Amino acid sequence: MIEKRSVSLSGHRTSVTLEPEFWAAVERAAAAEGVSVAAWIGRVDRTRGERNLASALRVAVLAEAEARAGGD
16 A cells, blocks of 8 residues: 655645555655655655655665664
8 A cells, every 4th residue: 555645845845655554654745854754765866866755765765764773
């Protein structure tokens, strides 16, 4: 099951489709940094390069989880 959400990035609305587990991880990552979900997604968007946004978010939450676990 996937979930589509809309978010404003740099003044433009865009939709992102992720599995609920990834949305929960995005919410945790944003809360851990003390920023809104939209702000956290905006940071990922600005640094994602050519990767599509949904993929970039999955990679970013994986990196956050690995960092918390002390992984490389």
